[in-house]
Amino acid sequence: MVSLSQSDLRARYGRGPWQLVKWLLDPFALVGVYLILVTAVLERPGEAPGLALTCAVVPFQILTLTTTSSMTAVTLRRGIIANMSFPRAFLPLGTTMTETLAFAASFLLVVMMMAIYSVAPTTALLALPLILFVNLVLAVSFAYAATLFGVWLPDLRPFALSFVRALFFLAPGLIALDQIEGAANTWVRVNPFSGLFEGYRAIFLRGEVPDLWMILIPLGWACLIMAVFLPIYLREQGHFAKVAE
Amino acid sequence: MTASIRARGAGVRFVFDRQRRPVTPAMGRLRRHCETNWGLRGVDVEVGPGESVALLGGNGAGKTTLLKVMAGVYTLDEGAVAVEGRVGSLLSINGGLMPELTGRENAVLLGVLAGLSRPQAFASLESVLQSSRLGNAFERPVSSYSQGMRARLGFATILESRPQVLLLDEVHEALDDDFRVDFERISEEIRSAGGIVVVAGHDHQLLSRMTSRALHLKDASLIDDGPFDTVLGGYLARDRGEAASR
Numbered sequence: 335m336v337s338l339s340q341s342d343l344r345a346r347y348g349r350g351p352w353q354l355v356k357w358l359l360d361p362f363a364l365v366g367v368y369l370i371l372v373t374a375v376l377e378r379p380g381e382a383p384g385l386a387l388t389c390a391v392v393p394f395q396i397l398t399l400t401t402t403s404s405m406t407a408v409t410l411r412r413g414i415i416a417n418m419s420f421p422r423a424f425l426p427l428g429t430t431m432t433e434t435l436a437f438a439a440s441f442l443l444v445v446m447m448m449a450i451y452s453v454a455p456t457t458a459l460l461a462l463p464l465i466l467f468v469n470l471v472l473a474v475s476f477a478y479a480a481t482l483f484g485v486w487l488p489d490l491r492p493f494a495l496s497f498v499r500a501l502f503f504l505a506p507g508l509i510a511l512d513q514i515e516g517a518a519n520t521w522v523r524v525n526p527f528s529g530l531f532e533g534y535r536a537i538f539l540r541g542e543v544p545d546l547w548m549i550l551i552p553l554g555w556a557c558l559i560m561a562v563f564l565p566i567y568l569r570e571q572g573h574f575a576k577v578a579e
Numbered sequence: 580m581t582a583s584i585r586a587r588g589a590g591v592r593f594v595f596d597r598q599r600r601p602v603t604p605a606m607g608r609l610r611r612h613c614e615t616n617w618g619l620r621g622v623d624v625e626v627g628p629g630e631s632v633a634l635l636g637g638n639g640a641g642k643t644t645l646l647k648v649m650a651g652v653y654t655l656d657e658g659a660v661a662v663e664g665r666v667g668s669l670l671s672i673n674g675g676l677m678p679e680l681t682g683r684e685n686a687v688l689l690g691v692l693a694g695l696s697r698p699q700a701f702a703s704l705e706s707v708l709q710s711s712r713l714g715n716a717f718e719r720p721v722s723s724y725s726q727g728m729r730a731r732l733g734f735a736t737i738l739e740s741r742p743q744v745l746l747l748d749e750v751h752e753a754l755d756d757d758f759r760v761d762f763e764r765i766s767e768e769i770r771s772a773g774g775i776v777v778v779a780g781h782d783h784q785l786l787s788r789m790t791s792r793a794l795h796l797k798d799a800s801l802i803d804d805g806p807f808d809t810v811l812g813g814y815l816a817r818d819r820g821e822a823a824s825r
Contacts, residue, residue, distance in 0.1 A: 336697065337687060337688050337691040337692070337697060337700075338688070341677055341680055341684065341688045344679075344680060344684060345677060345679040345680060413673060413674060413675050413676060413677070414674075414675040414692055415652075416647075416652065416670075416671070416674075417650075417652065417668065417669075417670045417671055417674030417675050418650070418652065418668065418674065418675050418689075418692050418693065419650050419651030419652055419666065419668070420692045485603060485606075486602070486603070486605075486606050488600075566605070569605070570603050570605055572653075572654025573603040573604060573605075573654060574603075575647065575652045575653055576591075576593055576594075576601050576603070576653065577601050577602065577603055579601065
């Protein structure tokens, strides 16, 4: 898994000193411009809107990049899948690791936003590994489902990506949860992304430990997705070589 | 561990959708219009320790499919296969190589995928460099390699996992004469140590030097199994007969 991720990252960012520069700039190129636009140009309500948005965009990007890469994982790795016997169950894990490492530099965006809004870090940062863990577990579950989807219905990959994007807009991504009123405030929490976004906001924006629902709902979704797709994945992986060629 | 290969009624089925794209069997069951094609069917074969076997047959006969079954790349759709011993396979010249990575980086990746630990894969790099004879090219991206250089890198890398069962699909035919000598010597070493070498190809002279037994595949079935010269004679006669009747 480590070797697969390392190879992917090397193929993506190259070698030498520019490797680090490319890695650091990649997240800025992907979402940084959008965040700066929201923060500096557009007038948005709420507390530190740029930071609130960053707390949603960073975990979302890890999920969406993992989903995108997973859907093409078998095609991209057809060289090894069609020629070597190795545990294919590692493929989604490797993809998640690659995308997480690739996007790890995006946490600099959070730091930058905290500096812009003069939000000081608190001891709530100790809860960061927990919310990161939930983020990764959800990404892994998406990766297994997305890998299968990419193999089964390659023509519908853009629709699957649109579905993941729709989940972002149906979660408190652009607008924080405390600005959503009425029954929608309760219902929107069922979305697997809501707990994650609010968990990051609790830690970085409000300096609080995430509420239990922010951990349990995304974890519950991850377990459900894994319970459905992992057994199917394990059954189907033996036939990936036939499809990859 | 003693090397052995045992296949009973081995069958591999390919399922294609309406656009003739391969799909998994599960997806094939869900779709209304699918076509199936057996890549291998009803193959019974047993290879014991110390044997070297050639796979003969025309294009699409099932040689590569059988090798992929032995290598654990394909899952059987019917029958059973049991392979004892560490398997090293080189089933295509570009097999597993990532063109953006250098020879050194590919050697680590392939070494790990072939069963080495990461420290073992790193420790084997000098040996891979020596045996592949790539020189400075070892530090260059594989995209700049010729077919022969890729075959040498792949071959040198899989040998580091000390395979007891060596499976090769025409890759040796891309090697230059010097490297072919090494290749024949190494194959002989594996065989005399109780291992197994299974080779598919069309270079009959090379195959006759390397193997004593041959399997003749045709239309996904095994139609002949015996001493190399006898099976080759039957294969060529049948081939010529068919060509004449056309």
